[in-house]
Amino acid sequence: MKPLDPAEWPRLVLPGSRVFLAGGASVPFALVGSMLARADQLKDIELVHIHGLGETPWIEPRYENVLRTNSFFLTPALREAVERGQADYTPCALSEVAWLFQNGQMPLDVALIQVTPPDENGMCSLGVSVDVVKAAVRSARTVIAQINPKMPRTGGDTLIPISRIDRFLESSAPLPEAVRETLDPRHEKLGHYAAQLIEDGSTIQVGLGNSPEAVARALVKHQHLGIHSGMFNDALMELVRCGAADHSRKNYKPGKIIASHVLGSRRLYKFVDGNPDVELHPSDWVNDPHRIARNDHMVAVNGAREIDLTGQVVRDSSGHRFYGGIGALQDFIRGAGRSKGGRPIIVLTSTSDDDGRSRIVTGLEPGSGVCTSRGDVHHVVTEYGVASIYGCSIRERVARLVEIAHPDHRESLLAGAQQRGWLPKYYTRPATSSGVERGWIQFPAGRFYYRPLHPSDMRGLQRFFYSHDEETIRLRYGYHRDRMTGESAYKLAAVDQSRDVALGLFTRDGSQEELRAIGRYYLDDDGTSAEAAFVVHESTRRNGMAGFLLGELAVVAKRRGIETLWASVLPTNHAMAGLFLSAGAKETSHPGEEDRIFRMKVERLAKDRKAYLERKHIHRIDR
Structure with a gap:
């Protein structure tokens, strides 16, 4: 090893050389500056790198005839360089970049890296970026290092011999920091919904962008999380600091934070420096889908630019214009999908930030590249909710994705789906909002997910109907009913939630939901009263579900100015009659009428709701 003499650059970087440049927070800017100072002596250099923090002086137009950038991930500046023809973009999953270097597909002549000073054993640490740097060091003919005493010394597979x-070149300089942006309410909302999919004890990966960041921030009340992520950032560090992530339930690499690079604040860099709980490994190791899948309950959270109604995810382009890169998306989506209890999650706001265009589209714009196939997508989350589409037919996934699109775009999406024959002709009403806050509810029988019914619940409502015994059907409908057609189920599920209300309690297992109770009301013509009806599955009765739903209906009714809820009950339905009487209902039946009619004051129902929940040991799970 010798000190770099700037006069050597023309001999070290020969004409036509392919030069690797470390990325992330490890861009060796002192080396770059030294090399560019001799740019007039260099010829036809290809500079290969991934995403990097800070300035990118090598793409300035004055170097256009000297070097050409080839990046695996595009920043805004690099995107402009690609569009003006000065730079190239190579789409490739991060787990496969090492293969390109080591197997002759993209042989390297020179690697420019940044490391810590050597220890007493003559070993330097690659610090905060191991990712594809280790493979570059192994592959390149010549390795030139910027030795920076301010580079954190990290554990794992980070060491290279001096x-x-x-x-x-010795240069002491603070690492560039990634600024954490202020999230808008849309991101906070989608983060809240995505967090409801993530169980305590899960191992998580969080991708780059505001939407994945919002999910990480929403996990602070979780417990016993683990981390196996390509990127370790401030949001994940905060989960460790607040105690939400203690890695105690990780079955693979227990007790360890696993990542390939660190990107964030100076506080984050200090956190990883010498921290024995943090291990950085190369991207081909960390992002290997088979290795990812060894983590039980692996949850991968990644952003997207748009998704079509069949579930195809676009990440690195918009039409013929390239943005970002493939990164770790497909690696972690597939790894989490193969994990025992794993959950791959795609998160995106329903509309674009600049022009309000829907990011859920009927068909992809020509030129858009599909980074994740429709068969690999499990959960999609926007600020309007969750669409679980894995294993769903085209009809089911179209219906579910329309429901989490922005309300302004739902009708046009439905029309486009109808034109393509993806939905039955009677499926014409987009989902409407009831204003009900969905979430997990703890009952004596276990945990159930609470939310309004959607039009896409038509198939679930059919299964719910056919799971009942004859007596339940008779008590609910007042007569023997032996069939629930798709169209009938759709009409029951696709209520106008701005006028009427239909609420459900569900069990959840991965992407599958099963209805276990329904409560609904239909507004009367006078606008001051509404008819209520309930049905609870036989397996979950005597847990207070009907009473819970009655209280929730009362809250909505009170907010809308409705004064009275009433219900018609068969004489033999003693359980439902008992519920209404205990809620203060007055029976207004008349002699000769078969059904018993109960009328309840909404004001009292809403007031007594809290006491009922306490008495029945029912509570919301606050996260």
Whole structure:
């Protein structure tokens, strides 16, 4: 190893060389500056790198005839360089970049890296970026290092012997920091919904962008999380600091934070420096889908630019214009999908930030590249809710994705789906909002998910109907009914929630939901009263579900100015009659009428709701 003499650049970087440049927070800017100072002596250089923080002076137009950038991930500045023809973009999953270097597909002549000073054993640490740097060091003919005493020394597979470094330049400089942006309410809402999909004890990966960041921030009340992520950032560090992530339930690499690079604040860099709980490994190791799948309950959270109604995810382009890169998306989506109890989650706001265009589209714009196939997508989350589409037919996934699109775009999406024959002709009403806050509810029988019914619940409502015994059907409908057609189920599910209300309690297992109770009301013509009806599955009765739903209906009714809820009950339905009487209902039946009619004051129902929940040991799970 020798100190770098700037006069050597023309001999070290020969004409036509392919030069690797470390990325992330490890861009060796001192080396770059030294090399560019001799740019007039260099010829036809290809500079290969991934995403990097800070300035990108090598793409300035004055270097256009000297070097050409080839990046695996595009920043805004690099995107502009690609569009003006000065730079190239190579789409490739991060787990496969090492293969390109090591197997002759993209051989490297020179690697420019940044490392810590050597320890007493002559070993330097790659610090905060191991990712594809380790493979570059192994593959390149010549390795030139910027030795920075301010580079954190990290554990894992980060060490290289000083003998592997051919030239070095000492330069002490703070690492560039990634600014954490202020999230808008849309991101906070989608983060809340995505967090409801993530169980305590899960191992998580969080991708780049505001939407994945919002999910990480929403996990602070979780417990016993683990981390196996390509990127370790401030949001994940905060989960460790607040105690939400203690890695105690990780079955693979227990007790360890696993990542390939660190990107964030100076506080984050200090956190990983010498921290024995943090292990950084190369991207081909961390992002290997088979290795990811070894983590039980692996949850992968990644952003997208748009998704079509069949579930195809676009990440690195919009039409013929390239943005970002593939990164770790497909690696972690597939790894989490193969994990025992794993959950791959795609998160995106329903509309674009600049022009309000829907990011859920009927068909992809020509030129858009599909990074994740429709068969790999499990859960999609926007600020309007969750669409669980894995294993769903085209009809089911179209219906579910329309429901989490922005309300302004739902009708046009439905029309486009109808034109393509993806939905039955009677499926014409987009989902409407009831204003009900969905979430997990703890009952004596267990945990159930509470939310309004959607039009896409038509199939679930059919299954719910056919799971009942004859007596339940008779008590609910007042007569023997032996069939629930798709169209009939649709009409029951696709209520106008701005006028009427239909609420459900569900069990959840991965992407599958099963209805276990329904409560609904239909507004009367006078606008001051509404008819209520309930049905609870036989397996979950005597847990207070009907009473819970009655209280929730009362809250909505009170907010809308409705004064009275009433119900018609068969004489043999003693359980439902008992519920209404205990809620203060007055029976207004007349002699000769078969059904018993109960009328309840909404004001009292809403007031007594809290006491009922306490008495029945029912409570919301607050996260």
